[in-house]
Amino acid sequence: MTHTASAVTTRDPEERAVAPSRSSASWAARRIGSRLVSTLATVVGASFAVFALVDLAPGDVASRIAGDDASPETIERIRLALGLDEPFLERYLSWLLNALQGDLGTSIVTGQEATEMIAHAIPATASLIVLTAILSLILSMVAGLLSAIWSDAALDRIVVTSTSIGLAIPNFWLGLVLVSIFAVQLRMFPAVGYAPMSHGFGTWLSHLILPSVALSGVLAAELTRQLRGSLRDTLREPYIQTARMKGLSNTRIVGKHALKNAAIPMVTVFGVRITQLLGGTVVVERVFSIDGLGNLIVTAVQNRDMEVVVAVVIVFTLMVVVANTLVDLSYGYFNPRVRR
Amino acid sequence: MTPLAVFVGALMVLTACGSGGSDAEDFDSASVDLEATLNVADRAAPTSFDPHRIRNTGEDKHLFLVWDRLLMVDDLQQLQPGLATEWTFSADETELTLVLRDNVEFHDGTPVDAASVKASLERAMTLEGSTVAASLKAIVDTVDVEADGAVKISLKTPAPHILQVLATGAGAVISKKAIDDGVDIGTDPNSASSGAYELTDFVPNNSSTLTRREGEYWDADAAKIKTIHIKLFGDSNSMMSALKTGQVDLAIPSIAEQDLEAAVAGTQIQTDVYATAGLNALFINPKQIDDPRIREAIIRGIDRHAIATQLLGGDDMVSDQIDGRTAPTFIEDYDYPFAYDPVRAEELLKEAGVEDGFTLDLMVPAGISSSESAALAAQANLKEIGIEVSIRPVPAADGTATWQEGQTQSMISVIPGQATPYLQVNRVWKSVYQVADPQLGTELDEAMASVAAAGLSDDQRVAASQELVSTALSQATFVPVAYRTGVFAFHSKVLNVDSMPGRWAADSACELRYLAVAKAL
Numbered sequence: 130m131t132h133t134a135s136a137v138t139t140r141d142p143e144e145r146a147v148a149p150s151r152s153s154a155s156w157a158a159r160r161i162g163s164r165l166v167s168t169l170a171t172v173v174g175a176s177f178a179v180f181a182l183v184d185l186a187p188g189d190v191a192s193r194i195a196g197d198d199a200s201p202e203t204i205e206r207i208r209l210a211l212g213l214d215e216p217f218l219e220r221y222l223s224w225l226l227n228a229l230q231g232d233l234g235t236s237i238v239t240g241q242e243a244t245e246m247i248a249h250a251i252p253a254t255a256s257l258i259v260l261t262a263i264l265s266l267i268l269s270m271v272a273g274l275l276s277a278i279w280s281d282a283a284l285d286r287i288v289v290t291s292t293s294i295g296l297a298i299p300n301f302w303l304g305l306v307l308v309s310i311f312a313v314q315l316r317m318f319p320a321v322g323y324a325p326m327s328h329g330f331g332t333w334l335s336h337l338i339l340p341s342v343a344l345s346g347v348l349a350a351e352l353t354r355q356l357r358g359s360l361r362d363t364l365r366e367p368y369i370q371t372a373r374m375k376g377l378s379n380t381r382i383v384g385k386h387a388l389k390n391a392a393i394p395m396v397t398v399f400g401v402r403i404t405q406l407l408g409g410t411v412v413v414e415r416v417f418s419i420d421g422l423g424n425l426i427v428t429a430v431q432n433r434d435m436e437v438v439v440a441v442v443i444v445f446t447l448m449v450v451v452a453n454t455l456v457d458l459s460y461g462y463f464n465p466r467v468r469r
Numbered sequence: 470m471t472p473l474a475v476f477v478g479a480l481m482v483l484t485a486c487g488s489g490g491s492d493a494e495d496f497d498s499a500s501v502d503l504e505a506t507l508n509v510a511d512r513a514a515p516t517s518f519d520p521h522r523i524r525n526t527g528e529d530k531h532l533f534l535v536w537d538r539l540l541m542v543d544d545l546q547q548l549q550p551g552l553a554t555e556w557t558f559s560a561d562e563t564e565l566t567l568v569l570r571d572n573v574e575f576h577d578g579t580p581v582d583a584a585s586v587k588a589s590l591e592r593a594m595t596l597e598g599s600t601v602a603a604s605l606k607a608i609v610d611t612v613d614v615e616a617d618g619a620v621k622i623s624l625k626t627p628a629p630h631i632l633q634v635l636a637t638g639a640g641a642v643i644s645k646k647a648i649d650d651g652v653d654i655g656t657d658p659n660s661a662s663s664g665a666y667e668l669t670d671f672v673p674n675n676s677s678t679l680t681r682r683e684g685e686y687w688d689a690d691a692a693k694i695k696t697i698h699i700k701l702f703g704d705s706n707s708m709m710s711a712l713k714t715g716q717v718d719l720a721i722p723s724i725a726e727q728d729l730e731a732a733v734a735g736t737q738i739q740t741d742v743y744a745t746a747g748l749n750a751l752f753i754n755p756k757q758i759d760d761p762r763i764r765e766a767i768i769r770g771i772d773r774h775a776i777a778t779q780l781l782g783g784d785d786m787v788s789d790q791i792d793g794r795t796a797p798t799f800i801e802d803y804d805y806p807f808a809y810d811p812v813r814a815e816e817l818l819k820e821a822g823v824e825d826g827f828t829l830d831l832m833v834p835a836g837i838s839s840s841e842s843a844a845l846a847a848q849a850n851l852k853e854i855g856i857e858v859s860i861r862p863v864p865a866a867d868g869t870a871t872w873q874e875g876q877t878q879s880m881i882s883v884i885p886g887q888a889t890p891y892l893q894v895n896r897v898w899k900s901v902y903q904v905a906d907p908q909l910g911t912e913l914d915e916a917m918a919s920v921a922a923a924g925l926s927d928d929q930r931v932a933a934s935q936e937l938v939s940t941a942l943s944q945a946t947f948v949p950v951a952y953r954t955g956v957f958a959f960h961s962k963v964l965n966v967d968s969m970p971g972r973w974a975a976d977s978a979c980e981l982r983y984l985a986v987a988k989a990l
Contacts, residue, residue: 192870194516196524196600197885200900201873203603210597239516239673240655249672305706313713320710321702418700418707420675427703428674431866 160457168450172443176228179442180221183435189213190237190433211237224439233443234436236429243440246425251444253323254410254421256333258448260341261406262399265349269395272349273356277391278383280361288353295350300409304343304416311339321418340417344409348402355398360391393463400456407445505986506696507963510708510720512977514701516673517655520641521592521599526885526978529971531677531699532638533980534666535658539567539586539640540632542888544968546746546796548632552581552642552663562627562923567635569618573687575644576667577660583614588645590622593638601639603900608634627923629930633888665692665982676700693985712738712958718986719959719966721977725838726782729956740958741967744785746793746886747953747975749777749839751847752897755906755946757878764945766817767829767879768807770854771847775809777951780842788949790938791893793886793973798934806943814854826855830878834865837883843950844881872902883953885975890934891920894941904946916940962987 191208192199208214224234233243276288312320318339324332363369364387372382407423414423422441429437513527520536523529539553555568573581590612594605608628613621624631634640647654647661659667665686670678678698686692702708705722709732712720724732726742733740751771753764777787789805792798818824829851833844841862848858863871868882887893898905898913905913916937925933941947955976957966964985972979 186864189867189870193866194524194598196522197526197869198600198604198896198901199869200603203600204870204873207598236673241673308707308710313710316714319716320714321707321716322711415703416707418702418704418711420672424703431864432674 156461157458161454164450164454164457168447171450172446173225175442175446176225176439177221179439180224180435181217183430183433183438184217186433190435193238193432224436228439228443233440236434236437238429238432238434238437243436246437247422247440247444250420250422250425250441252325253419254414254423256323256326256337257340257344257410257413257419257421258406260334260337261344261348264341265345265352266399268345268349269352269356272353273360273395274383274388276353276357277360277364278379280357285357288357292350292353295346295353298346300343300346301412301416303346304340304413307339307343308417323417323419323421336419340413340419343416344406344413347409348399348406351398351402352395355395356391359394360387363387363391366390389463393460396456396459396463400453403452404449407448500988501693501964501985502962502988503693504695506698507694507719507981507984507986508717509697509699509981510702510711510717510722511699512702512705512721512723514674514676514699518658518668518671518677519596519655520638520643521596521601522655523600523638526971526975529638530979530981531679532641533664534679534697534982535662535664535668536638536641536643537573537581537663538636538638539642540636541970542633542636543970544795544972546793546888546973548636551636551640552586553635556632558627558629558923560923562629563624565622565624565631566615567620567622569620570687571618573663575647575661575663576682577644577646579644579646580617581642581663582617582645583620584617585645585648586620586642587612587614588648589641589643590639592643592648593641601634601637604634604637605639607900626918627921629921630889630891633892636888666697669696674701688982691982693983694981697981699981709733709958712960715960719957719963719984721979722956722958723838723976724956726954726956729958733958737961738958739961739966740956742782743955743972744782744788744794744952745955745975745978746796746973747955748788748791748884748886749781749843749950749953750882750884751843751948751950752872752880752882752902752904753946753948754872754875754878754880755904755908755944756875759906759908760821761906761909761945762817762821763823765807766814766821766854767851767856768945768948769810769814769817770856771850771948771950772809773948773950776843776846780846781839781951782954786951786954788952790942791897791947791949792890792938793952795973796886796890798890798931798938800935800938803939807945807948811850811854818855824855826857828857828859830861831858832861832863832868832871832877832880832882834868834882835862836865839951839953840881840883847881869901881950885978886973888974890938891917894937897947898941898944902947904944906944906946909944913937913940913944962989 189208191204191211191213195204195207212220227234235242236246272288272291276285279285308320311317318335322336324336326333369382369387372386410421411423411427414421415427422444426438426441429441511527511530513525515523515528515531518532518535520532523532538551540556541549541551543549552570552573553567554570557566558564567586569581569583569586575581579585590605590609593599593601594609596602608624608626608631610623610625613623615621622631642663643654644661652661654661656671665681665688666679667682668677669680670676676699678696680696681692681694705724708717708720708722709724711717713736722729729740729742751768753767755764758764774787778784790800790803818826831844831847833840844860848860851858868880871877872880884897887896894917896902920930920933920937953976955972959966964987965983969979969981969983
């Protein structure tokens with residue numbers, strides 16, 4: 130009997146999972162539903178906070194529109210025309226009402242619809258983030274796996290040292306170094322700009338390689354550390370020892386049994402780091418002169434272009450929520466017990 | 470006929486045969502690539518192509534490729550004909566008659582005529598959000614059509630500087646048909662303009678692509694490049710990287726000279742670093758510091774020449790007056806009244822009853838390194854005479870508006886050069902920064918009136934302008950610290966960079982109309 134009990138407790142958690150009490154689809158729907166409610170609250174909260182912060186910041190948009198030679202009277206006239214003399218709450222509620230109907234407002238500076246400006250900027254940022262995520266995942270999977278499997282080898286020490294360096298290097302600095310070497314010296318990639326996919330996959334990729342590498346440094350290092358740590362722990366689990374005793378190959382043990390369980394902390398970190406990744410685009414897009422959301426929000430903040438700032442923040446918020454929802458849902462795949 | 474009219478007449482004779490204002494064609498035309506594309510990395514980008522809504526001089530390089538103006542100012546600050554080929558003041562100089570260039574059409578097919586000039590000037594003065602309305606409304610009374618090719622501008626008072634005003638966006642001529650039809654020229658300026666280029670792609674606050682129009686253009690020296698793409702860069706390092714990789718042909722970075730040299734070391738990239746007529750300057754608010762002795766003490770306590778030579782670019786950047794060195798009104802032997810003299814500064818503080826010192830509020834636009842450096846140096850200087858300087862950074866774009874609130878004691882900031890001292894004094898002392906000391910009476914107003922007076926010869930007007938500069942600076946409210954450095958970095962194939970019109974005004978200001986690209990060897 131003791132032997133039986135032991136066998137149960139050392140089985141792969143996936144194998145231990147009994148049939149979920151509700152279907153996977155129903156579980157996912159509930160998770161998404163609860164996320165939607167919290168998303169709405171988050172977006173409203175974020176928009177209010179950003180509105181307030183931009184409003185409290187010194188300076189105003191009227192002086193930027195009026196130009197260098199504007200008299201105080203001209204600036205005041207523009208301020209009144211823009212309704213900037215109205216109370217903060219009144220302006221915010223008016224914006225919120227429009228936003229709830231899908232109208233994120235118009236740039237006070239350029240006169241363009243905020244949604245139009247975002248639509249123009251989002252492909253570059255989305256491409257950058259997706260490529261950065263893919264690059265980070267590939268790098269961290271390879272480095273984390275090798276490091277965990279050969280944990281006493283020199284390779285492990287190299288990986289650990291590399292991740293320390295990766296975590297310490299600011300992405301803007303890495304970006305400048307990459308440009309200097311691979312764009313200016315070796316002429317392998319463009320130094321600046323973004324080319325849409327319609328210009329060809331190669332052109333699109335060549336413009337994104339350097340900024341993605343610059344942006345993926347910290348993320349890849351963090352993910353590698355997480356994967357290395359959790360995989361090492363997992364590989365010491367009794368059910369892995371059992372699998373070894375059963376004569377399963379190393380590839381099967383790691384690939385089918387260990388990696389799936391060890392990936393959970395890594396996925397969690399990935400979800401958390403998405404926020405930092407979006408923050409990183411603000412700097413990296415500046416360094417590489419990419420017309421994405423990061424550059425858009427910097428210019429909008431400089432111009433006190435309230436509608437555009439809030440609109441971009443909302444898009445960033447939604448991106449984080451979507452990413453975290455996907456991470457949440459992925460738990461169900463990695464560990465079926467959470468679906469119960 | 471007044472002496473000025475004689476001078477103008479002589480100028481007209483000189484320019485009558487000229488197609489435009491360029492003295493810039495210093496290249497062999499056969500070696501120019503007329504099909505070239507020029508990529509420019511810039512620090513300014515317009516939000517609109519409406520010439521009556523230009524926000525700063527950095528936007529000129531975009532808009533003036535599309536819009537022709539009545540007059541132009543060349544690289545030596547001399548007036549040149551534009552769509553107006555002749556200009557004559559009446560005897561009392563309250564009327565200006567402009568004769569328009571023959572056979573020029575807008576791209577909507579209507580002629581460039583007096584009716585369009587009248588409609589354009591009236592639009593400039595009345596358009597909601599016009600950034601040129603104030604400068605025109607201050608001097609223009611009415612605009613009348615004299616004939617199809619002549620327009621008469623009646624002035625409120627004699628105002629010879631209107632010629633320079635008409636060389637800005639205020640003098641851009643828009644098709645009357647487009648104005649009447651309510652065309653949105655801010656985003657679609659092509660049909661309403663007569664310029665050498667059309668706007669083929671525009672992302673507000675980001676980039677413009679301009680393509681040369683087919684057919685003959687009235688200014689034969691202009692439009693030697695087929696396509697000009699101007700892109701806003703938020704970072705000068707990116708700009709220089711793009712230049713080095715060939716993604717950009719001409720860059721206008723905000724970068725110190727030594728950093729520029731390091732950036733282009735070992736490359737074929739050429740640089741042009743020069744003193745503009747723009748100024749790094751100290752502003753002292755006379756309403757906050759109303760005792761002229763204290764203001765003088767502050768000025769005498771700051772070693773401005775050391776700041777200019779050691780921190781802001783060297784001996785060439787030293788400035789004691791408001792004109793650039795290429796200006797006709799520049800005073801060669803000017804004796805600035807408040808030279809660095811800390812001993813005298815302490816005496817003045819004692820006379821003013823503040824021998825124990827005080828704390829001076831000094832506002833600085835954040836991110837403008839020349840202003841920040843000058844402010845730190847001034848802080849150290851003034852500490853030696855007992856004045857504690859409290860430096861208050863504000864976002865650069867908010868500097869002027871914050872100053873206009875009137876609560877700031879002093880500011881170190883940058884201003885662009887103006888085409889005449891009158892315009893600069895009007896801008897700094899009167900309309901924008903308003904540093905004229907009301908307690909000093911009408912002396913400044915009288916000096917301004919002297920410059921604008923009717924019946925002056927050209928030499929007399931220059932002398933009056935120089936007197937105006939002396940009078941204005943003697944108020945000890947605006948203090949030139951150093952000229953602003955202009956920087957261009959470019960590939961050797963780009964021709965005429967050193968003679969671009971407008972480049973004297975500020976470090977990011979210039980017109981690209983006379984640039985050319987050399988054919989590849």
